[in-house]
Amino acid sequence: MTAASPTLxxxxxxxxxRWIVGKYYRQIKVTGGERIPQQGAxxxxxxxxxxxxxxxxxxxxxxxxxxFMAKAPLFKTPVLGRLMYALGxxxxxxxxxxxxxxxxxxxxxDQGAKVLATGAAMGIFPxxxxxxxxxxxxxxxxxxRMAVGALQGGAGEVTIVPIGLVxxxxxxxxxxxxxxxGEPIATAQFFGTRELGxxxxxxxxxxxxxxxxxxxxxxxxxxxxxxxxxxxxxLFGSGHGIEALQLRKRIADGINRYSASExxxxxxxxxxxxxxxxxxxQAGLPxxxxxLGRSPALAxxxxxxxxxxxxxxxxxxxxxxxxxxVPFAVTRLLARLATPPGRTAVSFYRLLIxxxxxxxxxxxxxxxxxxxxxxxxxxxPGVVALAPAGVMALSYWPAAPAAVRGIFRQLSMAVRPTSLxxxxxxxxxxxSALIEIGGKYATD
Numbered sequence: 001m002t003a004a005s006p007t008l009x010x011x012x013x014x015x016x017x018r019w020i021v022g023k024y025y026r027q028i029k030v031t032g033g034e035r036i037p038q039q040g041a042x043x044x045x046x047x048x049x050x051x052x053x054x055x056x057x058x059x060x061x062x063x064x065x066x067x068f069m070a071k072a073p074l075f076k077t078p079v080l081g082r083l084m085y086a087l088g089x090x091x092x093x094x095x096x097x098x099x100x101x102x103x104x105x106x107x108x109x110d111q112g113a114k115v116l117a118t119g120a121a122m123g124i125f126p127x128x129x130x131x132x133x134x135x136x137x138x139x140x141x142x143x144x145r146m147a148v149g150a151l152q153g154g155a156g157e158v159t160i161v162p163i164g165l166v167x168x169x170x171x172x173x174x175x176x177x178x179x180x181x182g183e184p185i186a187t188a189q190f191f192g193t194r195e196l197g198x199x200x201x202x203x204x205x206x207x208x209x210x211x212x213x214x215x216x217x218x219x220x221x222x223x224x225x226x227x228x229x230x231x232x233x234x235l236f237g238s239g240h241g242i243e244a245l246q247l248r249k250r251i252a253d254g255i256n257r258y259s260a261s262e263x264x265x266x267x268x269x270x271x272x273x274x275x276x277x278x279x280x281x282q283a284g285l286p287x288x289x290x291x292l293g294r295s296p297a298l299a300x301x302x303x304x305x306x307x308x309x310x311x312x313x314x315x316x317x318x319x320x321x322x323x324x325x326v327p328f329a330v331t332r333l334l335a336r337l338a339t340p341p342g343r344t345a346v347s348f349y350r351l352l353i354x355x356x357x358x359x360x361x362x363x364x365x366x367x368x369x370x371x372x373x374x375x376x377x378x379x380x381p382g383v384v385a386l387a388p389a390g391v392m393a394l395s396y397w398p399a400a401p402a403a404v405r406g407i408f409r410q411l412s413m414a415v416r417p418t419s420l421x422x423x424x425x426x427x428x429x430x431x432s433a434l435i436e437i438g439g440k441y442a443t444d
Contacts, residue, residue, distance in 0.1 A: 006065050006088070013086050014065060021056045024351050026174040029242040030061045032181030032216075038064055041116040041155045045143050045209060046163040047136055047217045048125035050170045052080075052348040055089070058123055058163055061179040067115055068123040069108060069142075080352070090115075092142075094128060109142055113149030116158055122146065126209060134226045134252065136219045139210035144202050147187040152196055160185040160209060164216030166245045171346040173394055178245040182216040185209065218249050221256045228255065231273050234287035235431060250442050257441040269433070276426055283423060284409035292427040296414045303407045303414075310400055317396040320389035327354070327361040 006014070022028060036042065044066060046058050055068040065088075072091035075081040090111050093104040112122050126143045127136065147158040162182035168175040185208060194201045213219075220226060232251045233244065259266040277287060285292065290299040321328075331354040339349045362383065369379050413420045 010086055010088060013083070014059065017056055018060050020351065020355065021053060022060060024173060024347070025177050027176040027242060028057060028060055028179065029176070030179045030181065033061055035181045035184055036062050036161055037159055041119050041150055041158045042121040043116060043143060043147050043158055043160045044121060044123040044163055045126050045160060045213065046165055047213060048127055048130040049132060049165060050167055050347060051130045054125065054165055055123055057165060057177055057179060061163065061181065062121060064121055066121040066123045069112060109146050110149060112146045113153055116146065116150035117153035117155045133223060134218055134220050134229060135223050136210065136214050136217050139206055139213065141202060141206045143209060144205040148196050148202060151188055156188070158187040160187055162209060162212040162216055164213065166218055166249065168240065168245055171350070174391055176241045176245060178242050180216040182212045185212065218252045220252050222259060225255050225259065225270065228270050228273060231277055231287055232434065235434065237288055254438055254442040258437060273430065276430055280423060283413060285413065286406065289410055291410045291414050291420060292424055296417070300411060300414050303410055306403065307407050310403060313392065313396055316389050317393040320386060320393040321397065323386055324390045324393070327357045331357050
């Protein structure tokens with residue numbers, strides 16, 4: 001069968017949605033994108049850290065129309081439900097939502113299989129839920145069952161593609177996203193001569209999908225090491241953006257290998273890092289403090305330059321904040337009321353609510369300026385300047401107070417070498433030990 005062409009309305013809505021999300025996040029980096037076939041039946045299987053924005057991000061990475069499954073209660077939401085139906089999404093009936101409806105999930109999988117049988121692309125999150133943990137939870141059999149159903153329905157082949165999603169700060173505007181596409185599974189080839197209804201083969205397919213997903217997500221075999229991932233990111237000055245996300249992945253993989261090979265040593269090193277962090281906290285220093293990794297003179301110079309930068313940006317941040325205060329407060333309030341518990345849907349609801357709120361505010365500001373007889377030669381540059389200034393202010397205020405406190409604490413420590421030296425020595429020793437271990441256990 002041939003895949004049905006999306007309607008003009010769905011193509012337009014999909015394009016607008018992807019464009020908006022592409023602007024919400026500063027960078028969406030796709031690695032391994034060539035592994036996603038542009039034709040034929042494709043089942044895209046991702047981890048699920050960011051609720052309703054994950055399908056859009058995967059859609060951007062796939063460069064083709066994709067229909068997704070989503071939990072059924074969302075389709076009952078007045079505005080959101082209509083959008084989801086318009087995008088061709090299929091309700092998934094989960095036991096945790098309504099145990100009485102769970103049998104209907106078979107119908108949903110059958111519907112997804114029929115979509116695949118036409119040669120179209122489907123998307124599914126095989127963990128069955130959205131969560132914040134730095135760990136891939138149990139992969140369920142739904143993806144395999146859907147692929148098998150498509151083969152039974154006439155698809156010559158169904159390519160299952162594992163996709164890892166890593167967000168810098170998923171709820172933060174203009175942060176980064178890394179999409180890592182894993183090694184695909186050709187379902188028909190995987191089954192070979194075995195019957196498509198073979199339960200053992202289906203179980204093996206599900207296990208293989210889980211194994212390949214773990215290669216592309218940030219996954220810890222032991223979730224107790226999650227704090228250490230954050231500590232090591234700071235110890236090695238990961239910075240921001242895609243490089244920081246890729247470092248996070250390498251750190252998690254290295255921890256898994258090290259703790260599996262040398263569990264006692266890994267536990268001791270983890271405790272040592274924790275003890276070092278606690279000593280630094282008592283001194284008012286973070287793990288990535290300038291005075292720990294540079295000479296006192298260079299550290300002081302860097303801190304003074306940082307303080308000057310904060311001072312230069314301060315009046316711009318104040319002006320942008322005053323202008324955007326009303327739409328910011330309205331968006332946060334309405335998003336807080338609409339967002340379910342947890343952080344998985346925060347960015348989606350801020351985006352859904354914030355877009356019309358800010359648009360109305362800017363239109364009102366332009367109308368007010370025209371009413372005051374302001375010339376267009378003032379209005380246009382003002383709007384053009386206020387938008388990026390507002391984006392900057394969103395990052396400035398959460399970071400500035402801690403940055404100022406950190407600058408003063410580090411400067412005060414820099415002039416007390418007796419107190420600083422033991423911390424610097426332990427910091428350097430830890431880094432050396434970690435670099436040595438990393439050379440043995442880190443992944444490429």
